[in-house]
Amino acid sequence: MRYWLMKSEPDEFSIQQLAQRGREPWNGVRNYQARNFIRDDMQYGDGVLFYHSNCAMPGIVGLAEIVSEAMPDPTQFDPASDYFDPGSTPDSPRWLLREVGFKRALQRTIALDELKRHAEALGDFALLRRGNRLSILPVSAAQWRYILDLEHSVGAAR
DNA sequence: GCCAACGTTGGC
DNA sequence: GCCAACGTTGGC
Numbered sequence: 047m048r049y050w051l052m053k054s055e056p057d058e059f060s061i062q063q064l065a066q067r068g069r070e071p072w073n074g075v076r077n078y079q080a081r082n083f084i085r086d087d088m089q090y091g092d093g094v095l096f097y098h099s100n101c102a103m104p105g106i107v108g109l110a111e112i113v114s115e116a117m118p119d120p121t122q123f124d125p126a127s128d129y130f131d132p133g134s135t136p137d138s139p140r141w142l143l144r145e146v147g148f149k150r151a152l153q154r155t156i157a158l159d160e161l162k163r164h165a166e167a168l169g170d171f172a173l174l175r176r177g178n179r180l181s182i183l184p185v186s187a188a189q190w191r192y193i194l195d196l197e198h199s200v201g202a203a204r
Numbered sequence: 205g206c207c208a209a210c211g212t213t214g215g216c
Numbered sequence: 217g218c219c220a221a222c223g224t225t226g227g228c
Contacts, residue, residue, distance in 0.1 A: 053226090077211080100226050158227080177209040179225045 048087065049185040051095040051106070051173055052146065061096050061108035061151055069147040073119045074129045076141060080182040084142045085116050087184070094146060095185060095193065097173075098155075105157035106193065114145035152197050160196065167192060 052072065054060065064070055075081055094110040118139035121129035134140035158173075165174050172183035185193075 055226090104227070177225095179210060181225085 047092060048089065049093040049095070049187060049190040050083070050088065050112075051097050051183050051185050052110070053097045053099040053181045055100040056098045057101070060098065061148075064096065064108070064110060064146065064148045065151060067148075069113055069145050071114075071119075071143050072146050073121045073143050075119070075143065075181060076129065076131070077181065080180055081140075081142055083182050083184070084144055088112050088116070088144055090115065093185075093190060094149075095190070099181075103155055103157050105155045105160070106152060107155050108151045109149040110146045111149055112144050113147035116142045116144055119143040154197065156193060156196050161193070164192070164196065 059070070072084075075084060090112055092112040094112065095106045096108040096110050098104055098107050118136070119129070119141040121127040122131040122134045122139065122141045123136060124130055125132075129141075131140060161168065161171075162174060165171070168174065168189050169186070171185075171189055172178060172180060
């Protein structure tokens with residue numbers, strides 16, 4: 047079992063929307079490194095930190111899990127989609143997705159700002175690397191536990 | 205809205 | 217294969 051952090055802009059798709067729908071095909075990933083994670087490294091049942099990006103308080107807002115195998119992202123074949131990729135064919139799809147299932151919302155947002163203050167304890171964390179723009183990134187078991195412990199601490203005061 | 209960082213594209 | 221130009225991400 048592995049752990050991941052997946053970013054979403056709350057204006058596009060929020061943890062509240064995932065809570066309502068229960069599960070969601072995670073379409074629109076158009077980065078090869080993230081695609082390789084989806085294809086090669088994710089497994090059914092993996093844990094997901096749901097992260098809100100590009101918003102007033104970026105941070106981790108919920109927990110989810112991977113609930114499907116990798117499958118072609120249908121939006122790559124749809125000319126009307128923002129994610130349309132004319133270079134991809136159904137015979138050899140370039141972009142994949144997995145479905146993500148809602149687990150729970152966190153009791154409080156664990157903000158990026160707070161995570162930065164725990165950078166030393168978190169160790170090498172892809173989210174905190176300079177210039178990081180990956181929308182799907184790996185989380186170690188130790189980082190997963192540490193972050194979930196933060197949920198119940200008064201982290202904002204530190 | 206700004207802009208640093210990064211990935212992709214395309215000319216050569 | 218190099219690299220400048222461009223587009224995107226995402227914090228601030």
